[in-house]
Amino acid sequence: MEEMLSAYHGAVSTEWSDQRREAAAEHAERLRRREAAENAQAQQILDDFAAAALRAGLPAETLRITGYGGKGRATSDVTGWYVRQDRSMGVGTDGKLYILTAPLGLMDRWRRVHLEPIPPPLVLGAGGRDGDSIDLADALERLLPGWRER
Numbered sequence: 001m002e003e004m005l006s007a008y009h010g011a012v013s014t015e016w017s018d019q020r021r022e023a024a025a026e027h028a029e030r031l032r033r034r035e036a037a038e039n040a041q042a043q044q045i046l047d048d049f050a051a052a053a054l055r056a057g058l059p060a061e062t063l064r065i066t067g068y069g070g071k072g073r074a075t076s077d078v079t080g081w082y083v084r085q086d087r088s089m090g091v092g093t094d095g096k097l098y099i100l101t102a103p104l105g106l107m108d109r110w111r112r113v114h115l116e117p118i119p120p121p122l123v124l125g126a127g128g129r130d131g132d133s134i135d136l137a138d139a140l141e142r143l144l145p146g147w148r149e150r
Helices: 001-057 136-143
Strands: 060-065 074-081 091-094 097-099
Touching: 001 091, 001 136, 074 097
Parallel strands: none
Antiparallel strands: 060 074, 074 091, 091 097
């Protein structure tokens, strides 16, 4: 009798585990699709902004990177505009979004640092401290008021 109960509980446990694993995988896939859709929407906003800013003659500058903890500064290989007031994020003239804080070595301070774009969110700083987040469109509006109509 104990063997039958043990086998029954083992089957139920395995079935439940399989269902949970499938549900978790499905949830992860839905999250991935939602993030991909958000990134695509944000990228379109950035592409539109970069085109409008260039047409309007908004002065672009070489974006600078700040070391973690505010230690040191370095020049990047990207030209664009700072989208956060603390200069921790920028958009390049290519319409890509870049994080402008990084660990900087001694040599980084004397040479241009290569930046890789990040998948852009619709809200900059989401999940951060209160007051640290801002809608991407609002951040871009600060740089070039009325850019969507241009």
